[in-house]
Amino acid sequence: xxxxxxxxxxxxxxxxxxxxxxxxxxxxxxxxxxxxxxxxxxxxxxxxxxxxxxxxxxxxxxxxxxxxxxxxxxxxxxxxxxxxxxxxxxxxxxxxxxxxxxxx
Amino acid sequence: xxxxxxxxxxxxxxxxxxxxxxxxxxxxxxxxxxxxxxxxxxxxxxxxxxxxxxxxxxxxxxxxxxxxxxxxxxxxxxxxxxxxxxxxxxxxxxxxxxxxxxxxxxxxxxxxxxxxxxxxxxxxxxxxxxxxxxxxxxxxxxxxxxxxxxxxxxxxxxxxxxxxxxxxxxxxxxxxxxxxxxxxxxxxxxxxxxxxxxxxxxxxxxxxxxxxxxxxxxxxxxxxxxxxxxxxxxxxxxxxxxxxxxxxxxxxxxxxxxxxxxxxxxxxxxxxxxxxxxxxxxxxxxxxxxxxxxxxxxxxxxxxxxxxxxxxxxxxxxxxxxxxxxxxxxxxxxxxxxxxxxxxxxxxxxxxxxxxxxxxxxxxxxxxxxxxxxxxxxxxxxxxxxxxxxxxxxxxxxxxxxxxxxxxxxxxxxxxxxxxxxxxxxxxxxxxxxxxxxxxxxxxxxxxxxxxxxxxxxxxxxxxxxxxxxxxxxxxxxxxxxxxxxxxxxxxxxxxxxxxxxxxxxxxxxxxxxxxxxxxxxxxxxxxxxxxxxxxxxxxxxxxxxxxxxxxxxxxxxxxxxxxxxxxxxxxxxxxxxxxxxxxxxxxxxxxxxxxxxxxxxxxxxxxxxxxxxxxxxxxxxxxxxxxxxxxxxxxxxxxxxxxxxxxxxxxxxxxxxxxxxxxxxxxxxxxxxxxxxxxxxxxxxx
Numbered sequence: 001x002x003x004x005x006x007x008x009x010x011x012x013x014x015x016x017x018x019x020x021x022x023x024x025x026x027x028x029x030x031x032x033x034x035x036x037x038x039x040x041x042x043x044x045x046x047x048x049x050x051x052x053x054x055x056x057x058x059x060x061x062x063x064x065x066x067x068x069x070x071x072x073x074x075x076x077x078x079x080x081x082x083x084x085x086x087x088x089x090x091x092x093x094x095x096x097x098x099x100x101x102x103x104x
Numbered sequence: 105x106x107x108x109x110x111x112x113x114x115x116x117x118x119x120x121x122x123x124x125x126x127x128x129x130x131x132x133x134x135x136x137x138x139x140x141x142x143x144x145x146x147x148x149x150x151x152x153x154x155x156x157x158x159x160x161x162x163x164x165x166x167x168x169x170x171x172x173x174x175x176x177x178x179x180x181x182x183x184x185x186x187x188x189x190x191x192x193x194x195x196x197x198x199x200x201x202x203x204x205x206x207x208x209x210x211x212x213x214x215x216x217x218x219x220x221x222x223x224x225x226x227x228x229x230x231x232x233x234x235x236x237x238x239x240x241x242x243x244x245x246x247x248x249x250x251x252x253x254x255x256x257x258x259x260x261x262x263x264x265x266x267x268x269x270x271x272x273x274x275x276x277x278x279x280x281x282x283x284x285x286x287x288x289x290x291x292x293x294x295x296x297x298x299x300x301x302x303x304x305x306x307x308x309x310x311x312x313x314x315x316x317x318x319x320x321x322x323x324x325x326x327x328x329x330x331x332x333x334x335x336x337x338x339x340x341x342x343x344x345x346x347x348x349x350x351x352x353x354x355x356x357x358x359x360x361x362x363x364x365x366x367x368x369x370x371x372x373x374x375x376x377x378x379x380x381x382x383x384x385x386x387x388x389x390x391x392x393x394x395x396x397x398x399x400x401x402x403x404x405x406x407x408x409x410x411x412x413x414x415x416x417x418x419x420x421x422x423x424x425x426x427x428x429x430x431x432x433x434x435x436x437x438x439x440x441x442x443x444x445x446x447x448x449x450x451x452x453x454x455x456x457x458x459x460x461x462x463x464x465x466x467x468x469x470x471x472x473x474x475x476x477x478x479x480x481x482x483x484x485x486x487x488x489x490x491x492x493x494x495x496x497x498x499x500x501x502x503x504x505x506x507x508x509x510x511x512x513x514x515x516x517x518x519x520x521x522x523x524x525x526x527x528x529x530x531x532x533x534x535x536x537x538x539x540x541x542x543x544x545x546x547x548x549x550x551x552x553x554x555x556x557x558x559x560x561x562x563x564x565x566x567x568x569x570x571x572x573x574x575x576x577x578x579x580x581x582x583x584x585x586x587x588x589x590x591x592x593x594x595x596x597x598x599x600x601x602x603x604x605x606x607x608x609x610x611x612x613x614x615x616x617x618x619x620x621x622x623x624x625x626x627x628x629x630x631x632x633x634x635x636x637x638x639x640x641x642x643x644x645x646x647x648x649x650x651x652x653x654x655x656x657x658x659x660x661x662x663x664x665x666x667x668x669x670x671x672x673x674x675x676x677x678x679x680x681x682x683x684x685x686x687x688x689x690x691x692x693x694x695x696x697x698x699x700x701x702x703x704x705x706x707x708x709x710x711x712x713x714x715x716x717x718x719x720x721x722x723x724x725x726x727x728x729x730x731x732x733x734x735x736x737x738x739x740x741x742x743x744x745x746x747x748x749x750x751x752x753x754x755x756x757x758x759x760x761x762x763x764x765x766x767x768x769x770x771x772x773x774x775x776x777x778x779x780x781x782x783x784x785x786x787x788x789x790x791x
Contacts, residue, residue, distance in 0.1 A: 100768030
């Protein structure tokens, strides 16, 4: 069976779109959970790039790397959500601006 | 056989006291507490047993005509390029004698200390330091290379520092500890340089290399003529003349520091701040004799250098005389004996400097007995007098300290060289040797002997004879007064070691008289026999000075009639000194006090110790303090200011940025990162 692959540009386009959606969300939203979700979106955009290039060059290292990143992202996500819950309990709001005074 | 057995387990000699020190140090504070002396007692006693079996075994072999000198290596300690230092020991008669002095007297003093230090704060600390000291000192005397010697040398210096500063809440004790350490550093600097020069020249730091007679170690290489040395690959033959000129002086500097000789003697009187057993063990019997041991051990490096030998003899004689005169007008019992120790060490240096190392080591052994005894007796007095040692405040103590009276009398007789007591024989040999070098030197030594007898018995008659005067107990408000009548000032734990020491102080002279047992035994040490042969060869070759030295060598081995005449003279001189002290300090004390008044300026000069401390303070310490003060201020106000300025600039910048860019909005940071990244990418791809 022969497999027909899409050319590299499509993958990169999807990755870039995901990344930019995440970026815009990160900059415009103030809800901490949404901000966090947006960073995850940016992650996935980058990972699609990795897989695409891995496929393109025939080097499996990129794909293996992706697995590692996903695992670490998952554990980091649980940690971050835990933090968000703590922050919520403290101020009873999810608004990131509520924590502005941390800069002092 | 027995000796070889002891050699096989020789590594236990330093390690057992070290193990004791570790146990006492780590478990003393909480678990052992008042029993902290046990690990040290056991460790030091065990290593004393090994050393004495070594000594007797070696003497047995010597009687069989097979004197032993053997080098054992336990393991390679340092290996870097051609530099190699092994952890190992060298055993010959000199090592055995020194080891027995260290562990034997060390053991007696640890026993005494348990009585003396009873109930002191930090009891375990004292014994841990004591064990560490015995470890270092045994390393020093049994090491088979200069690095082991240096290890022990610095180790005993450290223990000396720790023990002088034992009462660290007393500022004077802390100052004395620092002084001892710093003055010793001056000497050790020279000593370290000497060892480096030895290595650079001879390519090794081992005393006897692969063994005696193989001419692979420093001390035997030094005996070889230069054309033979240039055949040996690791010897830098072109440096040998320079090294033979300077190495003795550099090593000598270390010896003068450790053994408290002029001009580095100033630390020893102050070191009396330490507990009395420490004064006895470290600052009288063992550590301070390390310099004498080192010069005796390295005889072959010194003998061919006449200037160095003369310097040693001259410095020793000058110190002996100077310290003896200072001791005339000291009032603190321990200070008198401290100056006396300096003076007696001067005698030992005269011994080794006059090419009579046997006499030097002989005096070292007898001195270890009687001076340890005298210091420990001071400790008994100190306890009875509530810590006061001013002899103006006490008199006639024989009534309350009857046992100590006899013990200290034995020590005083030995120190003053009373006929047929140990100090008499050993001092006499040194004086005989000094007459061989120069009559002037001999007369100086005889005069110092007279002073010694006088100041020793001044102390004895003032403190132990005459009407009873005691120091009243201090009036402490919270006093739980243990009344003097019920308090035993002479517990057996303290008196028993003193009895043994007193027996030694009386009889130790007979190990080298009338038959020169000690001399013959020590003569089997390659250090002694090689330097003797060198000296004989030089005196055969002939120029002026070597003749005198050769004569000494001959006299020392033959014990001619000259020595016997000298014995009568020095015996009379000692008795004269004692008689004068009897007259001025017992029979007619008022006359003695009046004489001191009449010679006011001299009295004050002696009481001020020739103002040497003040001179050092003005010429060395104060300028150094000023440099330090200046450096401190420069560092504080200039350097620190510049460094802080860098910090302040950053802080200031940050402070303003808080109001402009760093506003606390997460989104703002995200946007800034994005823009920054975009700018960098833009710059990168523009090129």
